[in-house]
Amino acid sequence: MMFGIPVRGMVVAGVLAAAGLMYVANEGKKLGVEEVAARECKVTVIADILNVRSGPADTQPIVATLPRDAVVRAEHRVENGFRLLSDGRWVKDEFVTPTSDSGCT
Numbered sequence: 001m002m003f004g005i006p007v008r009g010m011v012v013a014g015v016l017a018a019a020g021l022m023y024v025a026n027e028g029k030k031l032g033v034e035e036v037a038a039r040e041c042k043v044t045v046i047a048d049i050l051n052v053r054s055g056p057a058d059t060q061p062i063v064a065t066l067p068r069d070a071v072v073r074a075e076h077r078v079e080n081g082f083r084l085l086s087d088g089r090w091v092k093d094e095f096v097t098p099t100s101d102s103g104c105t
Helices: 007-025 033-039
Strands: 042-045 049-053 062-067 071-079 082-085 090-092 096-098
Touching: none
Parallel strands: none
Antiparallel strands: 042 071, 042 096, 049 062, 049 090, 071 082, 082 090
16 A cells, blocks of 8 residues: 555556546547558559669669569668668669558658
8 A cells, every 4th residue: 555545546547647648648539550550651663673672772782673563661761762671671762652551751
């Protein structure tokens, strides 16, 4: 007991208070998987065959290729005209386009 209140009751009250603050801070909007997924960056290949490189330059080795219409997870980072994929490899940004539900910038 702490201050005459059972510790379990204080923990529950604290969790509920934190959840309430998060709800108010988010203006009453639901914090869920849908919002997180919508912010994920995914791109679609628009070239016939896209070279995937080990680094952000045409001089970097080709480590794989992707066919037209392939959808891959990517990062927001674009460097030297190349977009970083989520697996650490790079593709020429002009040959990919964000998917309609993507959070890419």
